Amino acid sequence: MLLLGIDVGTSSIKVSVLDAANGKCIVSTQYPETETGIISLHKDWAEQSPDDWWQHVQQAIVKANATKLYNPKDIKAIGIAYQMHGLVLVNKQQQVLRNSIIWCDSRAVEIGDKAFHAIGEERCLSHLLNSPGNFTASKLKWVKDNEPSIYNQIDKVLLPGDFIAMKLTGKTSTSISALSEGIFWDFKKNQLSADVMNYYGLDASFIPTINDVFAVQGNVTKEVAAALSLTENIPVAYKAGDQPNNALSLNVLQPGEVAATAGTSGVIYGVSDRLSYDPQSRVNSFAHVNHTASQNRIGVLLCINGTGILNRWVKNLAGAALSYQQINDVASPINPGSDGLMVLPFGNGAERMLNNKTIAAHIQQIDLNKHSNAHLFRAAQEGIAFAFRYGLDIMRSNQLQPSVIRAGKANMFLSKVFTDAFVNATGVSVELYNGDGSVGAAIGAGIGAKVYSDPKQAFQNFKPIETVHPTNTALYDEGYQQWKQLLNKQLHS
Numbered sequence: 001m002l003l004l005g006i007d008v009g010t011s012s013i014k015v016s017v018l019d020a021a022n023g024k025c026i027v028s029t030q031y032p033e034t035e036t037g038i039i040s041l042h043k044d045w046a047e048q049s050p051d052d053w054w055q056h057v058q059q060a061i062v063k064a065n066a067t068k069l070y071n072p073k074d075i076k077a078i079g080i081a082y083q084m085h086g087l088v089l090v091n092k093q094q095q096v097l098r099n100s101i102i103w104c105d106s107r108a109v110e111i112g113d114k115a116f117h118a119i120g121e122e123r124c125l126s127h128l129l130n131s132p133g134n135f136t137a138s139k140l141k142w143v144k145d146n147e148p149s150i151y152n153q154i155d156k157v158l159l160p161g162d163f164i165a166m167k168l169t170g171k172t173s174t175s176i177s178a179l180s181e182g183i184f185w186d187f188k189k190n191q192l193s194a195d196v197m198n199y200y201g202l203d204a205s206f207i208p209t210i211n212d213v214f215a216v217q218g219n220v221t222k223e224v225a226a227a228l229s230l231t232e233n234i235p236v237a238y239k240a241g242d243q244p245n246n247a248l249s250l251n252v253l254q255p256g257e258v259a260a261t262a263g264t265s266g267v268i269y270g271v272s273d274r275l276s277y278d279p280q281s282r283v284n285s286f287a288h289v290n291h292t293a294s295q296n297r298i299g300v301l302l303c304i305n306g307t308g309i310l311n312r313w314v315k316n317l318a319g320a321a322l323s324y325q326q327i328n329d330v331a332s333p334i335n336p337g338s339d340g341l342m343v344l345p346f347g348n349g350a351e352r353m354l355n356n357k358t359i360a361a362h363i364q365q366i367d368l369n370k371h372s373n374a375h376l377f378r379a380a381q382e383g384i385a386f387a388f389r390y391g392l393d394i395m396r397s398n399q400l401q402p403s404v405i406r407a408g409k410a411n412m413f414l415s416k417v418f419t420d421a422f423v424n425a426t427g428v429s430v431e432l433y434n435g436d437g438s439v440g441a442a443i444g445a446g447i448g449a450k451v452y453s454d455p456k457q458a459f460q461n462f463k464p465i466e467t468v469h470p471t472n473t474a475l476y477d478e479g480y481q482q483w484k485q486l487l488n489k490q491l492h493s
Helices: 050-065 109-119 121-128 136-146 160-169 176-181 194-200 222-228 242-249 308-318 324-331 373-396 416-426 437-448 473-491
Strands: 002-008 013-019 025-031 075-082 088-090 156-158 173-175 209-211 214-219 235-241 258-262 266-272 284-287 298-304 342-344 362-364 404-408 429-433 466-468
Touching (some): 013 437, 025 437, 050 160, 050 222, 075 437, 121 194, 136 194, 156 160, 160 214, 160 235, 173 176, 176 235, 176 284, 235 242, 242 298, 258 416, 308 373, 324 416, 362 473, 416 466, 416 473
Parallel strands (some): 002 075, 075 235, 258 404
Antiparallel strands (some): 002 013, 013 025
């Protein structure tokens, strides 16, 4: 029995086909091969086309089928992971009304801040676990205020994964986890937030049917099945945001367990059994994939927007002819601390952990006689690791004290330079695992479709491929303190 996982990323769509019996990934493919661009019509705007996502999903599945490593008719369930916080609007004909306003778009910061103060800061934090901030509900309010002709055509408001599920099944649905990431959910009342909906003047009919994360969201239509060589009516049985899904893929489900990822954005994600929140809302709390009304499972999420996107920018600027592995090899001989060169990786919109400030990226203390491309490559990766340390210290102040962090051996964790900087800057060991978001989505599909009796069975063969321990924390801490001084100077300038 096979399971199909789809990961709707910012850079590309990735799909994996998993053998449910042994947990082995048969094939993984992505589409397109080059990174998908972000449409930025104005400063701090970020959009993508949902219809492009759907075309790329289909192409990725066709590409996987073309390997002939499996029979597509043996796929018995589909799971979806997706970039969080994106706003997708469709009309009654399920047609997209505008480009998606995606996670790193900053246009709604002021709207969310006003709501935070008007509704009441304590009430927002205790009921929503976050300020409305620059999340999906605030983006919807922006559309209402600035694009009324589009707003008046809305039938349903969807998250990116809800949209892909709709294209597969013809049905619209969402989940408590998805609504919480959009700041639509009242955790104390366990219902759609009347505070947010009333303050913004939003129509509750825009919210589709609410299902569990591990549940049948709909069944693949005859037309889609024929186009993708799948069996008609197979269930889409799981749907979760990329960070809760990444945590699932690393078997991070219980209180105290922590996951990390370093893709386009960087994330540390820990699980709590309390309705916890940061008083300054610098880290965010959402319903985890296994959260229920009777059993709190809250995902506490730190996000750094400028992570892999900075690494890519530096590559394009100074190492376009090199692969990422070659860049890592070039950076490796440079001493930790990059001989004084420092990089602040904050050039991808407002940073939540910096109180929604947009301070841009900075390269500082350049010595024209000493510093080379190799120094820049290393300083960028160290700057990202220091940003993780800064955010983890915020999480530590909120009673999250990880002794180990789990991560997929992918993206920036493929770099020994970055991984060593991460563990030594944070002082926390990292367990690295095979797998990624699309594999996690396939596992989620197996749980949702009852192929597995429970998550324990799904992860019975789960083992780390490598564990990296801190070995030089004092040196990296010295570099971090200098980096933090530079950050504070920018925050208060």
